Amino acid sequence: MKVFAGNSNRHLAEAICNYLNVPLGRASVRRFADQEIFVEIQENVRGEDVFLVQPTSFPTNDHLMELLIMIDAMRRSSARRITAVLPYFGYARQDRRASGRTPISAKLVANLITEAGADRVLTLDLHAGQIQGFFDIPTDNLYALPILTRDIKANYDIGNVMVVSPDVGGVVRARALAKRLDCLLAIVDKRRDRPGESEVMNVIGDVSGKDCLLIDDIVDSGGTLCNAADALLARGAASVTAYITHGVLSGGAVTRVANSQLKELVITDSIQPTTAVLSAPNIRVITTAGLIGEAINRTSQEESVSSLFD
């Protein structure tokens, strides 16, 4: 088994290799003067079981092309099997037609990865489980839940915790965590009664005195989380922390979170944190290297990864 990485999350790739006790495969993924990507695999991969660690986070198009070109280079170098490891799957939110004449970019991306020559795909907390169905090649989707649960148990008195979904769309995900922690569930229900009117935050469930844990898969602008924190504290919550798998954190999100009433935003390293994220006072990053490393280990030994969810 050999693990390679593009440029989107070399820290995570190195941590995965550390877990697996293998060196990171040598590959040069650079740019020509016109910024076209050039890839050269610098060690023999003939007959190898190859894993390419490359979340397609910002800049998504560049990171996706790096992945596709690396797959092409691996295939032409006679790798036996190529697994694309995408801890963050870009374009996942474009997983259905939003309106009339729009694309389904998540399906397009699935087709591109397959067409380039991937044999398997390994993902983490996919935005929608349906995206696995966009692939005809085998897929495994890992859950960050066990990692998040461990961190929560180490930091909170579970007896006083309330899991909160920041919107109705995330209730199923939040419920899975609440069940696992054996604690109560509340929901923030954002509603705009008429177009142009400002949104009203309703909280379903009694959060007074509780340590609220907002749970979701993606934090992008951070607006939803910060507004939910305000609403929960206004209803008497003791504290509000957010546990979110993928820290997209576009635009002014880091500043918004830093200036918010959130006690802490806990994200994973599925997307390589920027220095701004790492130096934010109330953002903490926990690693998925062990989880992904173990999944790679089992995949290469033709074992199931499902027990990783216990």
Added chain:
Amino acid sequence: MKVFAGNSNRHLAEAICNYLNVPLGRASVRRFADQEIFVEIQENVRGEDVFLVQPTSFPTNDHLMELLIMIDAMRRSSARRITAVLPYFGYARQDRRASGRTPISAKLVANLITEAGADRVLTLDLHAGQIQGFFDIPTDNLYALPILTRDIKANYDIGNVMVVSPDVGGVVRARALAKRLDCLLAIVDKRRDRPGESEVMNVIGDVSGKDCLLIDDIVDSGGTLCNAADALLARGAASVTAYITHGVLSGGAVTRVANSQLKELVITDSIQPTTAVLSAPNIRVITTAGLIGEAINRTSQEESVSSLFD
């Protein structure tokens, strides 16, 4: 027939529509906050013969993804036939394996365009004719030669012109122009005898007193052209002008050309010229809109485009 454009060369797309006397199709090709591309086709395309004008110039990965996502949106909107119009085909120079474990990115890109759902491809002065063979769908590759020839005849005394290939790789292309103009051909032969030694410019052919026209498909850094101009003038050439189809002009290329001994660099609008290019003292842009417009017209009428090369 309907013509749409992504963001890579809207000027050319509008000029093509002007030639065809049709309005540019309404489509929104924008970015989400995390810079993922979002496409919405804003008019009915059901049953239509659709042409997407989108050279995959810098930033190539973004422009390629715009094209692929637009194709996906068009296909899902029941367009009858989708022709991808790529006046400049990014990644064309990665058309064979440069060394051991490298990709063939031009072939990958051909597969991606096909997989997204294009029915035909229309290109201009492809870096290598072989790239047409990378596609299993019909392709037409237009030549800029008739446009360049017209411009040369309007500006030069053909009796005193010498066509020059800036390197041995471009001799076939240069010879086609020399034959068409019925004038002589010279070659600049760049040679490095030992690694580390500086390159020596040999000129094959007597250029003294001649108006030299350097001809090639791509100008990237501009270094080759500027050095060739020096070598030709040192051998007594009267003037040196370059006619190059695709103005990639990476890095400091525009400044390099402006400070060079080149009388003029003439490029086409296959790549949308930047303001730096447009304000350079010795760079001139000629349009391919009529050529491409006529090819679109004939394609939509199921006529051959080959007579466009006369």
